[in-house]
Amino acid sequence: MPLVLPDSLVDIHRIDLAAPYSVRTSGGWGVEPLDVAAAPRGDVYALYILYRYTPGVEDDEPDPAVGNFRYRIITRYSPDGVPLATALCCPSHTGHWTSAVADGNEMTLCVLPDGVLSVNSHPDCTTLIAPDLSAVAATYRTEGRRAFEEFVPGDPFACSISATPSGRLLCMTTEYGVQGYGSSLANIVGVADGPLTADHKPSIRAVASFDPEPDRQTEDDLRPHVRFGGRAVGLRNRPRPALREIFEPGAARSKWALSEIYRPVAMSDDLFVVPMRARRGSRGGAFAFALVNDEAESTGRLQGMDPWKDSPFTGECFNVAAGGGRAFHLNRYGLFVWNADGELAVNLSTDDKAFQPLKNFTLTTCSPANELLLVHARQHLILRVPVPEDLAGLGTSVEAALAAYRKERTALKKQWAPIEWHWVQDGAQVHRL
Template sequence: MIQTFPLALPGTLVDLHRIDLTALYSKGWGVEADDVAAAPNGEVYALYRVCRYTYGVADGEQDPAIANFGYRIITRYSADGEVLASALCSLEHAGETASAVVGGNDMTLCVLPDGPLAISACPNNTTLVAPDLSRVVATYDAKDHRPFKEYTRGDAFATSISVTPSGRLLCTVAEYGVWKYGSVITNIVGVADGALTASSKPVIKALASLDPEPARHSDVDMRAHIAYQGAPVGRANRPRPALTELVAGEDRLSGWHDSRLGRPVPLADDLFVVPLYAKTFRGGSRGQPFVFALVNDHGEMTGRLHGMHEWRDSPFTGFCFNLAADPHRGHAFHLNRYGLYAWNKAGVLRAKLDTETKTFKPLTHFTLTACSPAGDLLLVHNKQHLILRVPAPDDLTGLAAAVEEALRTYARQRTALKKQWSPVNWHWTQTSAPVHRL
């Protein structure tokens, strides 16, 4: 079923900070989506941010109507698209009480097999939240690892998590010293076969690495729950050859130095799509190499997703780096400024919906976030702050018709939502569902 539902701001938050919803984002505030995830029962969770920074306002300002602020909002939707609850995770602004959700970069969502919502961020911070968003169940905090500062080892887990059909956890792990930087950068892809709970975490078996030789590792960088060949990953003990070594001949400019690992997605229980992207240049990166590698659960690169041109189909335009996959049907998807692409399990491109055509040009305003367990594509409109659920067909040759119908339905449902919600500049405010503070 095609559905459209809003990334809603809690009315209490809008009132507390007297947010001017008519103001342009150039005035120092904004709303931006991070991720969307779906549960097997059809419920959907969205993670997004609202922040305000006014130059000249003191850090200690106590008046919430004036003070700078930042929140991550998690909203839970029913299978029918109704807002069931929201949760606020405050950032370090305006004297707010620190959130129990461990923060970090590139924050993602995942619904675990036993129900809790996992919120993960770089470097290796994972928070488990009750399905109704009422409380934090557990936190795995890697602690800060900064150059020239004493480091106290935390209790880390993963930088991102995705779930395979049988409940395996496909994870990425960040390491210190990647590309010789004095920071922690995502570098390892692995899979865990046990449950992640408040009382225990499974061992992540490392399958692939990006940088084959991260610099300056010591005992403090070894993690017992991240293993390769029966020993903790670290120093020289890691999957080799690294992915960048396997594709080294394809990047003549930088040799994949300063490349980065995207979030992998499961194409089956034992096959994963691992994206890697060459160095991003400040003056423009269109045409830079990228690879969507197929990696099995033995750590072998068995192929790749074919059919995209480095220049004509570049994900670097607009930095559209997300992949989504339906492992039940063996389909993989990618959306960027040039089209929506779909592959089968063998890596053969079965469909491209070209955004240069009038029919699919509206896709340039969406970000692909995930596939639901039922195989629906979940897209977020970047300006209208709406989630669009698109049922994907069993046969990818029917994808164009399905997406065309979804875009037409989106326009009708958006009009109905505007009458129901009365948004201000595409900012949607909800006052009926409970709002929790985590």
Template sequence: MIQTLPAVLPGALVDTHGIDLTPPSSQTSHSPRWRTSVDDVTVAPCGDVYTLTTALRNTWGVADDEPDPGVANFRYRIITRHSADGEVLASALCPSDDDGSASAVADGDDMTFCVLPDGTLSVNAHRDRTTLIAPDLSRVLATYASTEDRTAGNGFAGSISVTPSGRLLCTAAEYGVWGYGSRIANIVGLADGALTPDNRPLIEAISSLDPAPARHGDDDLTAQVRYQGSPVGREHRPRPALTELVAGADRLSGWHDSRLGRPVPLADDLFVVPVFAKIYRGGNLGQPFVFALVNDKGEMTGRLQGLDPRTESPFTGFCFTLAGDPYRGRAFHLNRYGMYAWDRSGALRARLDTAAKTFKPLTPFTLAGCAPDGDLLLFHRKQHLILRVPAPDDLADLPTVMEDALRTYAKQRTALKKAWAPVDWHWVHASVPVGRL
């Protein structure tokens, strides 16, 4: 069933902070600058849909200790839970204040989340910050967060994806990647034990990005991440690194300053690991990237084929997300040029060109991932709506399915506008239960 859901903004938050929902063009030059954006979408095996959004206000000249919430700057992560049929069940606010009222949810860059096999919600961010939250959003169960920039501390993973049997496909950071004096995502690994408030399973490293992070000492060994029985660090890591395996694809920079995307599973023992070359300020069209197929032994068995690095570049708009359907062995990608689908061999099976009138409405969408049943999860960056699309069994039927989904989205969006009366595409729910984590 094609489904359109709003990324909810709690009415209590709007009222407390006196948020002006009108478009920036209708505000004065002295109006507070505020925005909201969708970060990620995930679906639980029970069918509940969770959205992760950010809302922030940053007004020039307002002091950090401004006591009036109607004037003060703020930043929240908002987690909203919908039932399988679209009912808004609850929202949780995760403030990032520095005044002692900060959330127990560990904040960080590139925040994503997933639902663990036991139904627990895992919110993850770089650098290796993991927070476990009760499925009903009532409380934080555990927080695993590094406290220092150089050492791993009590962190767990920067991103997590779940395979059909419950294995956790993770990324982990290391100090000194490409010579930087901070911890950067560098390791892809698997955790086979349960992640609970009482247990952090060891992550077995299967692949790495930078083969030789700089200036490692004893404190830089990543105890939570193991390779062949010992903590990862110094020269002890999976080799050859991905950047060594694909070095011929970027002879100019040798993949220096490249970065890992979020890996996704195609099966219990096969994964897509995205690697993107260095990002420049002056333009990145044509920069190399690799969607590597890696098995659970760390072997690169191939890559997703068929994308032109210039005319279909994910660097345009920085569309770096892949979605994996591990139950049917498919991978999906959406960027400004089109939507693409591959089988587990890496063969491109479908291409939807956004230059065509039929699929041009896909351009403002971002692909978030796949639901456990294989449904595609997308969100509209401006209209703050979630689109759930049942992916066909035969990928050759994807163009027909997406054409129908986009028509249905337009109809469902119209119905939601009548029911919700959004202002500048902000979907305010006045009566949703709101907690604070």
């Protein structure tokens, strides 16, 4: 499935598809994949960024062929991989529409049990979008809190959402003052059992925290919809011991100072994986994929990864996916699969020639049909890898998927005639959200 660029967007901004990428600070343009989500009915959604930055160009440059820009793009695909619709949101440049989608960092997708698409970002911003990408149904938005700035309450929900097999919502929310920072950072993992709609925002019951005692909180930092022990999370009320305390009890926090958690995923309705890492780390640095249940109890971690040989710090690969009672992780050194007890069941090493191409992919999610969805960041393509019931056959399934990728990529090139792996869709249906 290609990450499509609408032809109208390419024409308006006169994008040179053959121009090489460059880092944002020194100029250039780029396409960056962010997330992929799958619906139970088989539809797939992809979220990615298109941007251009040219040093010396003023922010108010009126000519779209010259000016800097950034869009977040969402594309919906049919179960057989055909792009059905594309939506643009959160434009950064002037002179265009005001987006109803709450913009923010670390934006992710989730298909809710009723089929509505949820777009989530830091700090605790959630936007509900119609399944066909035609309209925004509701926006829960907040600016969070920052040091030395006036507090504005807003209407927050969560900075990430994942659906459990039965449709519970596994959420991550932020708190002010985590590890002493004067901003809102991810710190709470919780479960919401009610529906999230335009008319109803359910309570989130906290089941884990990362930092046990964020600094300098006030009554403003209480989030009434995030609860623990029957009271709003904040000040001194959150699950204890915190994950950082569990994984380095009694220590001076040397390994976990300046650390963070990533988006949690559900192995089942009541067992969750929470990736955590030392923020200032390199290969061999501290990380863990913690296991937490819905009774606010830590049940250990995913076992079997060597901190050096299997390090996710190479390439910054900390995503975990879950499906069928298993957890999956892909980094530059291999594809890892765990059972519900946290035991490593499969390790497909990229030292093996058959699996070396996996180094070029990023794992995003596991679909309800038990397919791993991988994104090739340079070729801007999504690959589906079926996960067999018997994990002994996973290696064969991965090899077959990689072979199919090469074959289908050739067919797509003939159909789309991409320039430098940029897939421009002629006459694309585009919604501005």
